[in-house]
Amino acid sequence: MSFANRPVIGVTGPDQGGLSAWLMTALAIRRAGGRPVRLTPSRSYDENRLDGIVIGGGTDVDPFHYGEEPLPPPQTAEHFSLTDWTVGLLLSALRFLLARHNRGGEMFDRQRDELEQHLVRHALYTDKPLLGICRGAQLINVTLGGSLHQSIDDFYQEGTANPRSILPRKTVTLAEGSCLYELLGGAEARVNALHEQSIRDLGDGLLVSARERNGVIQGIEREGPGFVLGVQWHPEYLPQYPSQQRLFGALVTAARDR
Numbered sequence: 001m002s003f004a005n006r007p008v009i010g011v012t013g014p015d016q017g018g019l020s021a022w023l024m025t026a027l028a029i030r031r032a033g034g035r036p037v038r039l040t041p042s043r044s045y046d047e048n049r050l051d052g053i054v055i056g057g058g059t060d061v062d063p064f065h066y067g068e069e070p071l072p073p074p075q076t077a078e079h080f081s082l083t084d085w086t087v088g089l090l091l092s093a094l095r096f097l098l099a100r101h102n103r104g105g106e107m108f109d110r111q112r113d114e115l116e117q118h119l120v121r122h123a124l125y126t127d128k129p130l131l132g133i134c135r136g137a138q139l140i141n142v143t144l145g146g147s148l149h150q151s152i153d154d155f156y157q158e159g160t161a162n163p164r165s166i167l168p169r170k171t172v173t174l175a176e177g178s179c180l181y182e183l184l185g186g187a188e189a190r191v192n193a194l195h196e197q198s199i200r201d202l203g204d205g206l207l208v209s210a211r212e213r214n215g216v217i218q219g220i221e222r223e224g225p226g227f228v229l230g231v232q233w234h235p236e237y238l239p240q241y242p243s244q245q246r247l248f249g250a251l252v253t254a255a256r257d258r
Contacts, residue, residue, distance in 0.1 A: 006035040007051035007255035012116050012136070014058055014109055015040045021056055024236040025133070028245055029054070034252035039119070041111035047122050052129040052227075052255035055116050055136030057234060060197055062108040065117075066147040070107060117143045129227035129254035131247065134195050137220060137230025144203025152198045155214045166237045168192050172218040178209035179229055180219045183246045191218065191233035191244075198232060227254035 009029050013022050018040075026036040034052070039045055047053075063070050116136070120143045123130040132140040138148050149155075156162050163169040168190035174181040181187070189210070199217040202208065210219025210231070222228035227250065235244040 003035060006033055007252055008037055008049060009034040009052045009054060009252065009255060010037050010039045010045065010047070010050045010119065011054045011056055012039045012112070012119065013056045014112055015042045018056065018058055021058070021234075021236060024239065025054060025056060025248075028236050028239065028248040029252060031239075031245060032249040032252040034248070034255065039115070041109075041115050047119060050128065051258065052251050053119050053123045053131070054251070055120065055130070055132040055139055057134035057136060057194065058112070059109050059135065060107065060150075061135060061138050061142055061148060062110055062113055063148070063150060065113065065142045068147070068150070071150045113139070120144075124228070127226050128258065129251050130229070131227075131251045132220075132230035133236065134232055134234055137232055138197060138199060140228070140230050141199045141203045141206060141220060144206060146199060146203030146206065147201040149198050149200045151196060152216055153196075155198075155212075155216050157214075162193065162196070164194055164196075166192050166194070166234070168238060168241075170212060170218075170233070172210045172212055172233075174219070175207070175209045178207070178219075179221050179227075179250070180209040180231070183250055184243045189243070191231075192237060193232075194234055195232055227251060 011022060011025050022038055029036040037045060116139050120130065120140055130140065142148065152162060170191050170193050172189055172191055174184060174187055174189060176187065199220060205223050206220045207223055208217050209221045211217055218232040220230040231247065235247045238244040
């Protein structure tokens with residue numbers, strides 16, 4: 001199949017920053033046989049030409065969308081394979097080199113929230129495949145009427161921190177029979193973590209398909225037919241794991257079949 005005939009997958013992000021996430025997500029989509037298109041508040045694109053959508057990671061979802069005021073900002077010997085360390089080091093350096101701060105140092109990106117909520121509703125209305133990554137999973141949940149934990153520190157007992165790393169430092173349990181269970185090939189998966197928030201109350205029609213042992217929701221999907229999946233981790237930063245890349249493969253396959 002020629003590149004021009006591949007399914008067009010829109011990938012959302014901020015106007016400023018987010019370049020490393022875009023590059024890694026675009027690479028994963030290309031590897032899966034799709035044609036990625038970058039979508040930001042200032043980059044207009046006809047959503048009717050999209051075959052699938054990825055809502056990417058980034059800044060926190062504005063708690064205004066689920067009826068809360070923002071909380072004050074938080075106060076600030078595992079072994080990995082050589083491949084994990086090498087990929088993690090390279091990607092961390094890439095994120096650092098390409099990082100740019102939001103305009104004015106604002107905590108939230110309301111223009112991005114508006115764009116992505118519009119695209120989530122469009123995907124659900126037109127039955128287009130939809131994948132949410134980290135913030136994207138949270139945004140899908142909020143758009144469907146759910147809410148978030150603005151801080152997950154309370155889930156971690158004294159002496160156990162919430163690791164924030166591109167390396168796969170968390171173990172999640174997958175719900176048997178779920179889409180994630182089938183894609184990742186088993187009852188557990190090792191994942192990375194760059195988040196400080198998580199899903200609290202589920203949005204309409206969503207199911208939990210992955211959790212940490214402490215109860216933090218790590219994966220959601222929508223009941224019924226179609227492909228609507230959200231993960232709290234960043235599979236785009238785990239290119240060395242075929243199981244994680246299958247998430248993008250499933251999205252592209254669903255877009256092509258549609």
